[in-house]
Amino acid sequence: MDVEGIDQEAMDCLCRYTWKGNIRELENVVQYMxxxxxxxxxxxxxxxxxxxxxxxxxTDDCPRVQEPAQQDISLREMEQQRIRQALARYGDTTEGKKRAAKELGISLATLYRRLNQSSPPVK
Known part of the structure; x- marks a missing residue:
């Protein structure tokens, strides 16, 4: 079976969760799902x-967004959102990207590879 995405209610639960780990914890949850x-x-x-x-x-840290079901988000889009959030926190300089990669639990090379997979390309 192919997974097409995640519904908004499940995404809201993921947003409200207090992530104590790094990106690996999110990856484990997505694999479980x-x-x-x-x-x-x-x-x-x-x-x-x-x-x-x-x-x-x-917790109610992440406000619940009421959107139609057709606004489901793909796993790739969810990953890209997390990368963009980390880059927004640390900046898009080389040092900022190093810190973002560390926070996400991925190597700098993987971060660049994922950035190149997004469209449009993120610098």
Whole structure:
């Protein structure tokens, strides 16, 4: 089964979660969600695919956005958002990119590779 994306309600839960780890923690959660989405005929991961630790974290730090279901976000887009957020925090200088990569738990080379995969290219 191919995963097409994630629904807004599940994305809201991910936004509200207090991420104590780095990008690897997010990657592990996404891998878990993919394995749990095998029963989803639409290919869109929902809250039923989330692990319990995400569902049990009921903080309101990230405001819930009411958007139509067609605004589902792909996994690649979610990753690109996290990269853009890290770059916004640290800047797009070489030093800023090094700090962003460290925060995300990826190498600088991987960060550049992911930036080149986005469209339009991010410098």
């Amino acid at each position: 993919i394995s749990m989405s095998a029963d989803s005929p639409s290919g869109v991961m929902g809250v039923n695919c989330l692990p319990n630790q995400i569902l049990e974290n009921k």
